[in-house]
Amino acid sequence: MILDNAKILIGDDSILARKQLKDIILGYGEPIFYEASNGQDAVDIYKKEKPDLVFLDIVMPVKDGNAATREIMEYDSDAEIVIVSSVGTQSQLKAAIEAGAKDFIQKPLNADLILHVIYTRFEGR
Amino acid sequence: MYAQFFGNYLLSRKVITSEQLILAMKQKSIDHMKLGTLAIHAGYMTANEVDQIVIQQTHQDKRFGELAVKEGYLTQSQVTALVKDQGPDFLLLGQVFVDQGIIDNERLQELIIDYQSENELDDYSISEETEENVQHLIENFLIATERPLSPFEVSFLQLLFNNLVRFIGDDFTPIYPYPCNEYPTNYCVSQQIHGEFNIKIYIDMSEETAISFASRYVGETFEEFDEYVQSSVDDFLNLHNGLFNVNISNERSVELLLDPPYTEDNPLLIFNDTETYLLPVVFPFGMINFILEITVPG
Known part of the structure; x- marks a missing residue:
């Protein structure tokens, strides 16, 4: 399957949101998941594990998703980061793209959009 | 809450006539929701599985939930949850049409799915x-x-x-x-x-x-x-x-x-x-x- 053995990091303070995202992704293979419940943990895990794809929420304790994106991009400018948030305002979208995010998905989660993100990045892998 | 809208939906699809709708609305007020209808709505059972249990009930004096658990279609906790939550109002209207032989369970299942997918879109705007x-x-x-x-x-x-x-x-x-x-x-x-x-x-x-x-x-x-x-x-x-x-x-x-x-x-x-x-x-x-x-x- 397309995602077998891929490394995917999910940063979201909601354990439910992380589970829902994992459940959708598991339909396309069996990747190695890493989970973070705040932006700082996401940055730390990224530096240690170098995942192939990162999903980050914006509103998180300790460090928000946009700040975490900036820090990850400074460390690795090739990082593939997708923001998944309920706060899809134009300014947040702009901030996410400026920080280096490659995509923005508005919550509630839509399996088709997640699939699109996965195929865009993993097709032909 | 949405029974009236579901009735209009069925009329617009020419599934029922206006006379049948009026009769069903009257009947709805005295009927109770059946577990099979609730199970279809919750996505726990297909229309075919519900029909199988209904056929079994004609041979055995057992409750629907008991037989559905025995066949492995439902868990006991699902039965309890379904009984507790009587489902949306429009479902009872659909069940009346099944009881009257105007539609069968399979057709009801299709209509529920279509109606809900259309209704979900409507929910983005204010009804x-x-x-x-x-x-x-x-x-x-x-x-x-x-x-x-x-x-x-x-x-x-x-x-x-x-x-x-x-x-x-x-x-x-x-x-x-x-x-x-x-x-x-x-x-x-x-x-x-x-x-x-x-x-x-x-x-x-x-x-x-x-x-x-x-x-x-x-x-x-x-x-x-x-x-x-x-x-x-x-x-x-x-x-x-x-x-x-x-x-x-x-x-x-x-x-x-x-x-x-x-x-x-x-x-x-x-x-x-x-x-x-x-x-x-x-x-x-x-x-x-x-x-x-x-x-x-x-």
């Missing part, structure tokens, strides 16, 4: 009935606040109603809001919105109510008050407030900021310097209390 409920709520809030509501407050209340309908269900009744100086908490989560409009929203409910709330929100049956149930309550609040910020940004070009949700550990909340209102909302599975702590500018 007439929700609009009416929101107007009532706003009028009641005017009585509680004794001042005109700001456009932010009106938008907030409208969206709260829509999100309850969209994510939890339409079978709720809001109780009159009233000013609140202190509040003893159960499971309580709060979230602060900052900016041109400052409001802290609390959502509070008993653990038992939270289990049912989470089951509806996620679409899975939860049995105990675990971290997923707690996270569902946080998630609903965060999603609602996030969507509110998006609406305000789109409609008014005002950017509001959102703090992460916070689980209140204080058994008693005390509100001294803010305008605070308690808005109880009653669902069949329990009461949800929303507390709106508003900082009025100036």
